Amino acid sequence: MERETLHRMLRDMLLCRAFEERAAEEYSKGNIVGFLHLYPGEEAVAAGVINAAGPSDYIVSNYREHGHALVRGTPAREVMAELFGKATGMSRGMGGSMHMFDPERRFMGGYAIVGQTCPIAVGIAYAVAMRGLPEVVICFLGDGAVNQGTFHESLNMASLWRLPVLFVCENNHYAIGTEIHRHSAVPEVFKRVAAYNIPAEKIDGMDVLKVHEATKHALERIRRGGGPQFIECETYRYRGHSMADPGTYRPAVELKAYQSWDPIAAAIRDVEFKYPTPEELAEVGSDNVKLFVDHLIDGEHLAAADVEEMKQDVQKIVDDAVQFALQSAKPTMDSAMDYLNHAHRHEVLM
């Protein structure tokens, strides 16, 4: 893989992490209100998937979508200002955390109805197919969404008409407090998808390289006319479902296990130059070692100092975003009415 892509993905992951940790802080201060679903732990999915997409591909996401927007390239300022409910936010303060839109970057929304991303993505893909364009729609969904009717209806239609959709399931093992073994009779999501004649694979969603690789190949298959594809990314969220959720239903050892498998730490190890000591190797466990060694063989290198610099860099971006959000103007009710009615501004209604 190109060094540049590698660096960009690591930087994206660091930005997502710093952004979300800061959002949590701003939530405690009361600058952000309402439901706030944070992404730490799952960054490798957004970074791996979206960095494999082209600028003309579409992204449709759910309510845990700040990271998706950031990786897609929406300035952190606009994402943060939206969380603050300001007129300068990406949805002009009208959507908030769960409804972020950036059509210019083909970021077609954050939707808070579980499962809703599926038919909307399929509809965009239908339009793409009708026009015969080489674009793909990437549809994010959670493991909980897999039990919605819209999920099954959408897979069926996408497969029936061979629509260019890449479904990406962010399987973080939980739908709020209900663990996947308690909400799905078949807990392997990809197996359920296979019933619709859609190629589906399960990959390690904590490993950005694997996510990126799988996405690239899936997108190629779609562009070659292979119809919809499905990737199940096994991942984990380090925080509760939302800021309202302390996440006490999860055993501490489970959280710890996944934190030791931190996708950011893994990505840093992937790009770091330094050889680990035998003690360090023993501590991170055998999978990480393998990941690391494989990658060194590929010959990609990055110095630890570069990582530090990257971290400082994204922190500056996040600080600036908060300042921007704080200083931005509030939206007015007139502007809200205008957004509601903008589509028929030039129409005589009666």
Place this chain on the structure above:
Amino acid sequence: MSQELLYWQALNRAMDHEMAADDSVFTLGEDVGLYGGSYRVTEGLYAKYGEWRVRDTPISENGFTGLGVGAALVGMRPVVEIMTINFMLLALDSIVNGAAKIPLMSGGRLKVPLVVRVPGGIARQLAAQHAQRLEHTLMNVPGLRIAVPSTPQDAYWQLRQAIASDDPIILLEHELLYFTKGPVDFAAEAPPMHRAIVRRQGRDVTIVSYSRHAVLAQDAASELAKEGIEAAVIDLRSLKPVDWDTCAASVEKTHRLLVVEEDCRFAGAGAEISAALTERCFYSLDAPVQRLAGLDIPTPYNGALEAASIPQIADIVAAARQLCQAASESKAA
């Protein structure tokens, strides 16, 4: 030049004209293609425009309506047909949480030029799960527009206008109107989509109605005329927005208002219409506004009970007569 067409034919011509004029118009729904549509509205279009533009869908109302929303976000003009309004309950999420909210939620960055066509109302003994109205539910959804054509001409005009508009629009078509006939002039200039039309002028009472009951109200007005009662009949043509000015102008002339609907009475469409017009016209009224509506009951299968569950022409005549008498008596007293 006008020609006599059935209501479904007028809708069919509107679809054909819009699809011929604009490649981004396409339609989808259960049995709209090869089969030709449950009420024949899409007849012949599959052969003419092909399967991508006339798409037969699986029985997945929420899924394919959501598909329409997604396609609309990227500049297509989908016309979703939901086989009947009863099944629209399954698609309400895509309509209410999707189509209606995206323009605002996106801060005006996205439009949803979607049309959802739905046959509905009380037809002939289809029983509770196939005979109902949802206008009250849809009227309460900010962001939607609702047209309720009662004539072939309006069906033609309003479907074309709905397709041309950039807003999400619901077209409520009445199942008993599909085979009614009327003149349709393709070339005539259409009134704005949401303007009410005074179907009959009158001096004694204003009857406001919509869809099939606007037709029944005109029949009732003819009966009333034989008794010397001149009823004005207003066909709303639209339930969201409502053309209050046209209604108020008539009420200010007749001083009496009767609202007739097929919707269930409790919190039905008529509740909003009479409340809004009472607020606006209170000092012009000689009597309290009266509502004639469906009973608050799931539609019974039995034909006599079904008929008794919604206003009939005789009920409209009786209610208007009583309203005129009550008003003149209270004036005399």
